[in-house]
Each structure stands twice: as C-alpha cells, then as structure tokens.
Amino acid sequence: MNILTFDIEEWFHINDSTWIPVKKWPYLENRVIANTNIILSFLNRHNIKATFFVLGWIAEQYPELIKQIAKAGHDIGYHSYYHRIPEYQSKKEFETDLISGIGLLEKITDKKILYYRAPNFSLTNKWMLDCLIANGILVSSSIKNPIRHNNMDLPDKPFIFSRGEHKIIEFPLLTMYLILMKFAYSGSGYFRIMPYYLLKRLYKNRPYLLVYFHPNDFDPNVPTAQELGFVRNTLNTIGTATTMPKLEKLCSLYSFSSISQALNRIDLDNLQIIDY
C-alpha cells in the first residue's frame, strides 16, 4: 500500500516560512499553479487518486486551483495557513489558524475537511491532537519519524492516537537510519537525490509506505531567493528534473492510492491504539 500525498505550497515555503515575510510572498514568482497541473495530469494519466494537503495562503490566493484538485476526485486536507510550525505557536494561535484554514477550504470545496498534515511533519505538542479532533479532523499525517518520537516508539503503519475519550488516526511517514542520520526516504528531496534502482527496491512489496511530494519537487526551474541562503536554495533545486521520470516508472510497477481509498481498505478496528 503506497499512499500518495502532496503538500500544496510554494517553493519559498521552507521550514517555518519566516525566511521571507508574508507581505513579500505575492511578489515572488508563482510556480505552484503550473507545478500542481503537472501533478494533476500525471495522476489523471495513471488513473491514481491522491491526498493533497493545502496551505491556507495558497487556497486564499488561488481558490480555483483547489477546486480543480477537488473536482478531479482527490482528497483535500489542510497544511496550516502560513506554514508556521505548531511547535512555535501557542494553543490559541494553532487553533485560530486551524479554524480559519479549514473554514476556507470547506467554503472552496463545499466538503468537510477530514485530513491534516503539520508543516515539517512536526506533531510535537500533544494538545495539537485535541484541537484537530475538536475541529473535525479524522486523519493526521504528521509524524515524520515513528522511531523515538517524543520518547515513544510508534508503529510504522497507520495507527490510532487516543486522547482520553477521543481518537484520531495517524498515517506516519517512515524513516530509516543511514549513517546515523534519520532518512525519510519516501519522498521530496530524498526521492530526488536517490537513484531509481534504490527507490525501486525501497518501494517493493511494502505493506505500507507514505509517499510525499511538493509541487516544486517536479519543477526543473525552481527559482532561488537570496533570503533562503545557499544550502536551502541548493536543497530546493537538486534533482527536480528526475522526480517525474522516476515516479512514472515506479507507478507502472506498484499501485498508489489516496488516504480516503486506504481508509476503505484498512480494518480500523484492528489498528493499534496509542495512548498519547
């Protein structure tokens, strides 16, 4: 089961997105529309459905793009308003962000928003789960590393977080250790730098794999900005021309699906419950 997900944000939405002030964002080069269209035509060509986690700011700027994704039958989830990392927000700030972004996406798509991904997969504060549950989120996909997360070993497949009487399903990313580094190998920059033969082996016969990309992972001409610095600009642009050819080859071998499709196949009653 390879779950295919996309975080819909611009090339300059890095980490906590404070590198360039929000008021400057509308003047930076727009790449998200063209790159998301590359993703949508790829999915259409292969008849694949995926889950899209959308930034509130992107939905506000380009509502037609979000309508287009939803109309093609893909899941729409939320990915914060300005890509601020929840760890640096108060509970109040996090909840205000959540309510405004979910409200906006529901207005645009005319559907309930059930999926959420924290920017940078940073589900650290436990109260985040309470806010997500209180605001109608059914599935979070916000754990980057199930190995020793908040001093706990979490399952390396979908599981349930329990907070008192309330529950939320988590679809975690998988990581492996490579030369003492945690390596989130199933998407984005890691996918771009890895050769195809290695990816083919990693994706083979997986009972569960969460695959994640951003629109700029498919952009051979990602812009650079002085504010992002040399390292970040390099990481942003490396290997982007190789993403689509590698993904095209992988999806001829293995199947991919959205979170909603996976939920229909999973026996929810048998998922491991983690008291958190």
Ligand SMILES: [Zn+2]
């Ligand atoms: Zn993101």
